[in-house]
Amino acid sequence: MAVKKDLSIEYLGVKCENPFFLSSSPVGSNYEMVAKSFEEGWGGVFYKTIGIFVADECSPRFDQVNKEGLPWVGFKNMEQISDKPTELNFENMAKLKRDYPDKVMVSSIMGSTEDEWKELARMSEQAGADLIEGNFSCPQMTSHAMGSDVGTNVELLEKYSKAVTSVTKIPFIAKMTPNITSMEIAGRAAVKGGSKGLSATNTYKSITNIDLENLTAMPVVNGKSSISGYSGAAIKPISLRFVAQCLQDPELKNIPFSGIGGIETWRDALEFILLGCRNIQVTTAIMQYGYRIVEDMASGLSHWMDERGFDKIDQFVGAALPNIIPAEALDRDFRLLPKFDTNKCVGCGRCYVSCYDGAHQAINWNEKKRIPELDDDKCVGCHLCLNVCPVQNCIVPGDIIFKKGRKRHPIKAKQQYE
Amino acid sequence: MSKVLKGTYNQEAVSGFDHRTAMEEAARCLLCHDAPCSQGCPAGTDPGKFIRSIRFRNPKGAAETIRENNILGASCARVCPYDNLCEEACSRCGIDRPIEIGKLQRYAMEQEKIFKMKILTPPSKKIKKHVACIGAGPASLAVAAELAKVGVKVTVFDNNPKAGGVLSYGITSARLPQKVVDQDVAAVKGLGVKFELSKEIGLNIDVNEMLEKKDYDAIFIGTGLWESKKLGIEGEQSLGVVSSIDFLRYAKDRKGVDFIKGQRVLVIGGGDVAMDCASAAVLSGAASTAIWYRRTIAEAPAQIAEIEYVTKLGVGITTGYAPTKITGSSDGLWVEFLGRDGKSTANVNVDCLVTAIGQVPRDHSNFLPGNIDAKGDIIAKKDGSTKIKGVFAAGDIVNGGKTVVEAVAGGKIAAAEILKYLGVEV
Known part of the structure; x- marks a missing residue:
């Protein structure tokens, strides 16, 4: 598997061999795990969050959401921060930095008081961390003085950011919670407190499934359960949205951002980069598939750069962000009709059913030939049919019809669907 | 190195789906509008509907759809020639390969068993009519169920100790375990249908007599x-020559054919029955098993899936040769063959020869005078009625031997006609 391109990128002044990092979570809990991930190609680690508080965990602690037999569409976890002694974690960190000097070590920390934050920051510096991330976002802490309850409190965000940055020169990243209406407001508070970077998103408070055996949520812990963090592919769309909103905020637009949320493939990673992220963090996909997934992330991204003629990731960071505009600014002058390839059509009628029951009754069903027939006048160009069709390239964008009274002009439409 | 399948007589040829794999397969379904698969089932089992139930996590609903439409839903799930019926009609063929409808049907019917579902129950309203079904095979069971569903009293007669006909005494266990047949029969019994088994009725009795006694308002014949x-050919009576009917029945009764262990077996024929005989022989421990068929594989009436299965079991198939003479000797049977070209010959030494070149009815001429064709089949219209008022027939005895699902379909049609004859409004 070839990685032809240089995937290195600088993040907060630290040179990273690639942007792919483990996020602070079970996947980076000890020396052996992180060492293995480095050997397999990860560029760095956000070491599992260390606190003065040592977590006492429940069992079991995970659940997953599946759809139509496809497992792990979403993933729920009830783990808190590290359950290992604080000193041991920093020792591991120091050893990893010594043995893998070219890999990037980010110390993820979480205090419950200003003093704890300061102490953890000092310990991180002593351990040789390249960067420090403040975990303001774990949604399942057993204490309200920590985690996402802090991340939704602008005063505490600023205060604790200040505490950390007052004792160390190592750049500090505030990890944001999505369990908030406007992440920008929280982000501004962290920056005001001295945070140099932001990372988002942590997990979403969730109930994945109700267990029909015990009549509680999943996972079942002695007949009970709790609300806790949701991650995996299902959250990617919402995480991308938070990232875009932060990076479009006038006060945060130049903040070096680390993207997190449902990243499994190079494409997912690239999507975060195209919104402006300079760093990528992954956990859930590693829990499901292992560290090896980084090989295809690196190779896939390299191939895409090759296709597009890019030499450095820097050349396309944030390239998609300007094209995400408010709803009121969209061009609403035309209808883009779908085009049906009747040779490819297998006659399932799904487009007909969906257009009738979920759209505008613009597809007529030819019962004899078992093919759809579009009523151009009724079609609003919503493309529900294109989205429901199971055959690749059977329904594609076709004619552009300008609405009555609107001036004709060139239209950019998507051509390649997968 | 080839890797032939190993197994024992009672081992199932194909394993089924569990919840996860069933859901994965159901997720491949395109959930067609006016689903072609549903139109492709002669018995109206409605796969489009039951697959949708599985997809929307309602396997019990799927089992209900199947059972309500096809009283032999569990057996059909195992033995139906799907590749010629619903799966051939599947729209997904236009993309890659059809949905495994048979296996999904099997999964749904397994849920019926696991959850001890009683899907069909006798109606509270009874109709004072009594119908006799002669034979307890697929066509008769379908008729009995359809009539019992609307409250008609039905008694099924069979000369065998178990109901099911060809399902219980023909089709080999690897394809159709007895427990699956019993599950279907239990559904018929659950409707209140009475069974008179081990009763040699009919054939010696004139059907007119039965009607004259007025014990029954109508008679269905599915024998x-x-x-x-x-x-x-010469030598057919030699020791070591067995008919497929006797061979498969022996295997079913004794869970294998003990007398062919270590023997060289040759099966003559090219239909599913020949394939069943060959697989039963291999799985019973025959030293070698070969099929000889007079035509080509393309002309063979067997399902390609069954031909593949016996091939995987290591059975050799020789085509284009018909037997001409059998000679018994101290070292077994010598079977002489003549090629289709009229010139090539072969002389094969085996211990056991199974003849599986087709089946014909027993003599019904006394039972149904004037209603038998030259082949011995009963003459009946498409709707199941015969020339004798109140007597109906369907299934293999009428169509000359087709599939289980077609027998069910024929039985359903005949049942509708019987209800019409009895003046029962549905």
Whole structure:
């Protein structure tokens, strides 16, 4: 598997061999795990969050959401921060930095008081961390003085950011919670407190499934359960949205951002980069598939750069962000009709059913030939049919019809669907 | 190195789906509008509907759809020639390969068993009519169920100790375990249908007599084909020559054919029955098993899936040769063959020869005078009615031997006609 391109990128002044990092979570809990991930190609680690508080965990602690037999569409976890002694974690960190000097070590920390934050920051510096991330976002802490309850409190965000940055020169990243209406407001508070970077998103408070055996949520812990963090592919769309909103905020637009949320493939990673992220963090996909997934992330991204003629990731960071505009600014002058390839059509009628029951009754069903027939006048160009069709390239964008009274002009439409 | 399948007589040829794999397969379904698969089932089992139930996590609903439409839903799930019926009609064929409808049906019917579902129950309203079904095979069971569903009293007669006909005494266990047949029969019994088994009724009695006694308001005949076609060659009576009917029945009764262990077996024929005989022989421990068929694989009536299965079991198939003479000797049977070209010959030494070249009815001429064609089949219209008022027939005894699902379909049609005859409004 070839990685032809240089995937290195600088993040907060630290040179990273690639942007792919483990996020602070079970996947980076000890020396052996992180060492293995480095050997397999990860560029760095956000070491599992260390606190003065040592977590006492429940069992079991995970659940997953599946759809139509496809497992792990979403993933729920009830783990808190590290359950290992604080000193041991920093020792591991120091050893990893010594043995893998070219890999990037980010110390993820979480205090419950200003003093704890300061102490953890000092310990991180002593351990040789390249960067420090403040975990303001774990949604399942057993204490309200920590985690996402802090991340939704602008005063505490600023205060604790200040505490950390007052004792160390190592750049500090505030990890944001999505369990908030406007992440920008929280982000501004962290920056005001001295945070140099932001990372988002942590997990979403969730109930994945109700267990029909015990009549509680999943996972079942002695007949009970709790609300806790949701991650995996299902959250990617919402995480991308938070990232875009932060990076479009006038006060945060130049903040070096680390993207997190449902990243499994190079494409997912690239999507975060195209919104402006300079760093990528992954956990859930590693829990499901292992560290090896980084090989295809690196190779896939390299191939895409090759296709597009890019030499450095820097050349396309944030390239998609300007094209995400408010709803009121969209061009609403035309209808883009779908085009049906009747040779490819297998006659399932799904487009007909969906257009009738979920759209505008613009597809007529030819019962004899078992093919759809579009009523151009009724079609609003919503493309529900294109989205429901199971055959690749059977329904594609076709004619552009300008609405009555609107001036004709060139239209950019998507051509390649997968 | 080839890797032939190993197994024992009672081992199932194909394993089924569990919840996860069933859901994965159901997720491949395109959930077509006016689903072609549903139109492709002669018995109206409605796969489009039951697959949608599985997809929307309602396997019990799926089992209900199947059971309500096809009283032999569990057996059909195992033995239906899907590749010629619903799966051939599947729209997904236009993309890659059809949905495994048979296996999904099997999964749904397994849920019926696991959850001890009683899907069909006798209606509270009874109709004072009594119908006799002669034979307890697929066509008769379908008729009995359809009539019992609307409250008609039904008694099914069979000369065998178990109901199911060809399902219980023909089709080999690897394809159709007895527990699956019993599950279907239990559904018929659950409707209140009475069974008179081990009763040699009919054939010696004139059907007119039965009607005159007025014990029954109508009679359905679904007696099937229970005589093996003869090869019509010299030496056919030799020791070691067995008919497919006797061979498969022996295997079913004793869970294998003990007398062929370590023996060289040759099966003559090219239909599913020949394939069943060959697989039963291999799985019973025959030293070698070969099939000889007079035509080509393309012309063979067997399902390609069954031909593949016996091939995987290591059975050799020789085509283009018909037997001409059998000679018994101290070292077994010598079977002489003549090629289709009229010139090539072969002389094969085996211990056991199974003839599986087709089945014909027993003599019904006394039972149904004037209603038998030259082949011995009962003459009946498409709707199941015969020339004798109040007497109906369907299944293999009428169509000359087709599939289980077609027998069910024929039985459903005949049942509708019987209800019409009885003046029962549905």
